[in-house]
Amino acid sequence: MQATxxxxxxxxxxxxxxxxxxxxxxxxxxxxxxxxxxIYPLIYNIWTSFHKFDPLVRDFVWVGGENWSTLFTDxxxxxxxxxxxxxxxxxxxxxxxxxxxxxxxLDAGVYGRGLWQSLLILPMxxxxxxxxxxxxxxEHSEYGVISWVLYSAGLIGRQEPxxxxxxxxxxxxxxxxxxxxxxxFCILILLAGLKALPTDPLEAAEVDGANAWQKFxxxxxxxxxxxxxxxxLFRIIDLFxxxxxxxxxxxxxxxxxxxxxxxxxxxxxxxxxxGYTATLGVAILVVIWLTAFLYTRIFHVEW
Amino acid sequence: xxxxxxxxxxxxTTPKVDRLAWLRDGRTWLRTILIVFIVFIxxxxxYFWFLASFKPFGLIFTLPPVFFFEPTFTWYSVVLxxxxxxxxxxxLTGALTSTGGGLYYSVPYxxxxxxxxxxxxxxxxxxxxxxxYALSRFPMRRRHDVAxxxxxxxxxxxVVAAMPFFLMYRALGWIDTYHGVVLVxxxxxxxxxxxxxxxxFDEVPFDLDEAAMVDGATRWQAFYKVIIYYVLPxxxxxxxxxxxxxxxxxxLTLTLTRTSVRTMPVAASTFDTATGGTEWGFLAAxxxxxxxxxxxxxxxxxxxxxxxxxxxxxxx
Numbered sequence: 001m002q003a004t005x006x007x008x009x010x011x012x013x014x015x016x017x018x019x020x021x022x023x024x025x026x027x028x029x030x031x032x033x034x035x036x037x038x039i040y041p042l043i044y045n046i047w048t049s050f051h052k053f054d055p056l057v058r059d060f061v062w063v064g065g066e067n068w069s070t071l072f073t074d075x076x077x078x079x080x081x082x083x084x085x086x087x088x089x090x091x092x093x094x095x096x097x098x099x100x101x102x103x104x105x106l107d108a109g110v111y112g113r114g115l116w117q118s119l120l121i122l123p124m125x126x127x128x129x130x131x132x133x134x135x136x137x138x139e140h141s142e143y144g145v146i147s148w149v150l151y152s153a154g155l156i157g158r159q160e161p162x163x164x165x166x167x168x169x170x171x172x173x174x175x176x177x178x179x180x181x182x183x184x185f186c187i188l189i190l191l192a193g194l195k196a197l198p199t200d201p202l203e204a205a206e207v208d209g210a211n212a213w214q215k216f217x218x219x220x221x222x223x224x225x226x227x228x229x230x231x232x233l234f235r236i237i238d239l240f241x242x243x244x245x246x247x248x249x250x251x252x253x254x255x256x257x258x259x260x261x262x263x264x265x266x267x268x269x270x271x272x273x274x275g276y277t278a279t280l281g282v283a284i285l286v287v288i289w290l291t292a293f294l295y296t297r298i299f300h301v302e303w
Numbered sequence: 304x305x306x307x308x309x310x311x312x313x314x315x316t317t318p319k320v321d322r323l324a325w326l327r328d329g330r331t332w333l334r335t336i337l338i339v340f341i342v343f344i345x346x347x348x349x350y351f352w353f354l355a356s357f358k359p360f361g362l363i364f365t366l367p368p369v370f371f372f373e374p375t376f377t378w379y380s381v382v383l384x385x386x387x388x389x390x391x392x393x394x395l396t397g398a399l400t401s402t403g404g405g406l407y408y409s410v411p412y413x414x415x416x417x418x419x420x421x422x423x424x425x426x427x428x429x430x431x432x433x434x435x436y437a438l439s440r441f442p443m444r445r446r447h448d449v450a451x452x453x454x455x456x457x458x459x460x461x462v463v464a465a466m467p468f469f470l471m472y473r474a475l476g477w478i479d480t481y482h483g484v485v486l487v488x489x490x491x492x493x494x495x496x497x498x499x500x501x502x503x504f505d506e507v508p509f510d511l512d513e514a515a516m517v518d519g520a521t522r523w524q525a526f527y528k529v530i531i532y533y534v535l536p537x538x539x540x541x542x543x544x545x546x547x548x549x550x551x552x553x554x555l556t557l558t559l560t561r562t563s564v565r566t567m568p569v570a571a572s573t574f575d576t577a578t579g580g581t582e583w584g585f586l587a588a589x590x591x592x593x594x595x596x597x598x599x600x601x602x603x604x605x606x607x608x609x610x611x612x613x614x615x616x617x618x619x
Contacts, residue, residue: 020522026437029430030453030493037468037490038456044467045459102341110335116342118602121543122349125597127551127568130590134352137583143364145351180348185544189499192540196506226502233454234495241460244553266462274466281463288458296451303438303450303501 042285048278055272067279077280079256080264087171087260088239091178095235098179099186104216106187107194117191120184128181132248135177139163139249146176163250167257174245174258182238186231193227194220229301233292240288349594356587363583378588382409409589412570413596419481419566420549420597423488427496427545428538430489435500436526440512450498457494465558472559479561487559488549495548496541503537504530543601550597567593 015022049067051060071077102120106113126134138146141161150156160166162173197220205219221228243262246252252259252267259267265280295301355363357374380386385408438450468487469478477483507530515525531538553568560569567589574586 021441023437023441023443026433026441027449030434030497033430033486033490034453034456034493037487038459040471041459041464041467044470045463102338105334105338105341108334109331110338111331112335116338118598119342119346121547121601122594122598123345124547125550125594125601126349126590127553127571127593129553129568130571130586130593133571133586134348134590137355137363138348138351140364143368145368148368180345184345188540188544192536193502195536196503198506226505227499230495230498230502233498234457237454237458241458241462243460243462262460262462265460269462269466277463277466281460284460284463285458289455292454292458293451296447303447303498 045278045281045285048275049282050275052275053272060275063275067275070276071279071283076256076259076264077261080259080261083171083256083258084240084242084260084262087175087178087242088236090175091182091239092232092235094175094179095183095186096232098183099190099231102183102187103190103194106191117188120187123181123184124188126181128244129248131177131181132245135173135180135245136163136249139173139176164254167250167254170250170254170258174249177245177249178239178242182235186235189227189231190224193224197223225299226301226303229296229299233295236291236295237288240284240291352587353591355583356591358584358587360584363587378584379592381407382585382588383592384408385410407574407585407589409567409570409592412565412567413593415481415564416550416567416593417596417600419484419488419564420546422481423485423492423549424542424545426485426489427492428542431493431496431541432500432531432538433526435497436504436530438497438501439504440509450501453494453497457491461554465555468555469558478559479563481564483559484556484564484566487555488552491552491555492545492548496545499541499544500534500537503534507533539604543604546601546604547597 017024019025048060050062050064052063052066053059054061106117110116123131135146138144139162141147141164144162147156147162150162151158156162156169160168162169162176164170201219201223202215205215210218241262242260243266246258246260246263247266250258252263261280261284265277265284268274268280269277351368354370356378357376358369358372359375360377362369362372377391381388381391388407438446443449472478472483475483511533512522512525512530515529516522520528550566551568552566553572556564556566557569557572560566571586571589571593574582574589
């Protein structure tokens with residue numbers, strides 16, 4: 001990072017826009033692709049959020065801020081927000097803690113690391129829709145293996161099975177699938193980050209007599225900051241939009257116990273309340289954007 | 304050319320090792336036992352699913368779970384062998400339960416998935432690596448804002464992005480085409496790829512570029528003949544992730560395709576609903592064969608790229 005600054009002052013300006021010394025030509029294909037695919041959906045959804053689809057005339061009619069005022073008094077949306085935040089907070093903290101711990105364990109040296117690392121990829125190569133099905137089988141209230149283990153351990157009662165009953169444990173049931181699938185993602189990226197760490201600062205710390213914990217907290221963690229930021233931001237973005245698991249495992253139920261914002265948006269779509277679908281979509285986008293923005297500010301993520 | 308010399312990668316040194324040290328290292332054994340336990344937990348659901356794909360009709364739902372049984376290949380014969388669904392169901396249940404399941408032969412879906420994931424991964428690497436390099440190296444006044452914007456293109460919930468994508472594709476005539484699906488998968492994977500690669504490029508000392516350029520390399524040569532070798536582990540991780548995310552993508556592919564392009568997750572979803580009930584045996588067979596094929600691919604890439612890495616080890 002420090003090197004960047006001095007480099008910048010030396011070569012700043014007087015570089016033609018299209019020269020290979022300027023970033024434009026290197027980034028142009030990526031930027032064009034991203035622009036093409038992000039602007040239209042954004043404009044479309046903002047426009048739609050001020051309209052309502054009228055089945056009689058089969059077209060969108062202008063309703064002004066109606067969808068938006070509905071949003072702020074909609075108890076079902078409030079519930080969905082609460083479910084999404086609970087889900088995301090638990091999933092993120094568990095995945096991150098486990099991911100970092102296991103990555104460090106692998107990095108510290110184990111026998112047959114390649115094998116374990118490869119096996120840990122298995123959960124990731126299973127499409128979320130299929131993961132949902134696998135966990136539905138494992139969490140089946142009567143025949144599921146996970147249910148069976150949890151009943152035997154007395155952790156949950158038979159009248160409150162994982163995905164059924166009054167839905168007391170339903171969110172936990174879905175979270176198990178999410179955590180199972182995404183912890184390996186955190187492990188893989190953090191491990192790559194750990195392996196790419198420069199050795200000098202660690203050796204310096206060792207010379208200074210730092211213990212393992214100090215080396216982790218004061219040397220490794222700060223050096224991992226950028227990789228960690230990527231993992232956390234992408235997890236936050238995907239968790240706030242979580243859909244597949246809910247769709248396959250619970251359909252938002254029982255009741256609305258597991259209905260996330262994305263799933264609620266999908267429900268309004270199914271019921272042809274398309275203006276409101278777009279409103280919910282834009283609202284999620286704004287919430288994600290703000291969260292990511294605050295994260296980069298609070299943790300001083302400087303790209 | 305002076306640039307020829309620059310292809311020399313950093314040399315790995317092989318330190319003298321005590322060949323029996325590993326036997327004596329108790330702490331490494333302790334860590335290994337712990338990791339075996341962790342890996343077991345993560346692999347168990349897959350193993351159970353794998354077993355289900357060989358379980359005879361009626362053994363899939365039992366308690367306590369059955370782990371030893373005489374395997375059946377019924378499910379695979381339909382999913383991979385193309386045996387008609389109705390014939391199998393007639394033998395199993397003695398009655399024609401439904402007329403569905405005509406599309407259970409899944410080899411084409413797996414091939415489609417492989418084609419789409421491979422090409423979109425190549426595109427992601429091809430487009431994303433230079434962008435990440437530029438983002439890491441060049442003076443840019445609003446670097447942070449550019450990176451944040453790239454990240455923000457991923458923030459639109461897929462559920463609501465699907466509709467405008469559909470309209471866009473219908474206008475372009477790209478519905479149900481390979482290039483349409485490939486491009487959309489490329490775009491959804493680019494943000495992660497660029498930011499991840501940038502963080503790997505950042506770890507490589509900037510002096511290396513300068514040294515290469517002092518030796519007569521152009522910026523482009525410094526990039527693809529020198530710097531790229533230092534980020535190979537990162538590049539491997541990024542490529543594997545892009546492949547996996549493309550492989551797993553469901554909702555957008557479902558929206559943008561009909562019948563001539565069909566990826567494995569989309570096919571799996573038709574298994575679930577086409578005949579009214581969930582058909583676990585067929586699903587497990589499809590899931591397992593898809594998983595095995597992609598797993599082999601990932602192993603190959605990982606092996607290949609890790610070998611490239613040890614040839615020019617960044618770190619011992």
